[in-house]
Amino acid sequence: MLHEPATPSGRDPAGPYKARLGVRMFIFYTVFYAGFVAINLISPSTMGTIVVAGLNLATVYGMGLIVLGLIEALVYNILCSRKEAELARLEAPPTPSVGTGDGPDAPNSKA
Numbered sequence: 001m002l003h004e005p006a007t008p009s010g011r012d013p014a015g016p017y018k019a020r021l022g023v024r025m026f027i028f029y030t031v032f033y034a035g036f037v038a039i040n041l042i043s044p045s046t047m048g049t050i051v052v053a054g055l056n057l058a059t060v061y062g063m064g065l066i067v068l069g070l071i072e073a074l075v076y077n078i079l080c081s082r083k084e085a086e087l088a089r090l091e092a093p094p095t096p097s098v099g100t101g102d103g104p105d106a107p108n109s110k111a
Contacts, residue, residue, distance in 0.1 A: 035061075036062070
């Protein structure tokens with residue numbers, strides 16, 4: 001049985017952009033997560049403080065981490081898709097227009 005990739009792979013022109021964006025988003029998330037860890041290390045009792053609708057800070061912050069991760073994933077996907085589409089437009093060869101009447105087969109051509 002031959003095992004090959006489902007889609008052909010090659011050089012990804014958007015690769016450097018994706019890497020920079022991913023690293024920046026990772027750093028942003030890491031800082032947010034480090035705040036969660038810091039609060040737990042410095043003042044664990046603070047995490048028990050009720051902040052919203054009877055939920056303590058630990059629960060709200062933890063849910064915020066999950067939601068932030070999902071939002072970052074969506075933003076990453078949107079931005080990378082846009083960049084890939086932009087680069088695909090720039091690299092695509094121009095397509096000849098069909099039926100414009102400018103070629104040698106045009107009814108009034110002198111060819």
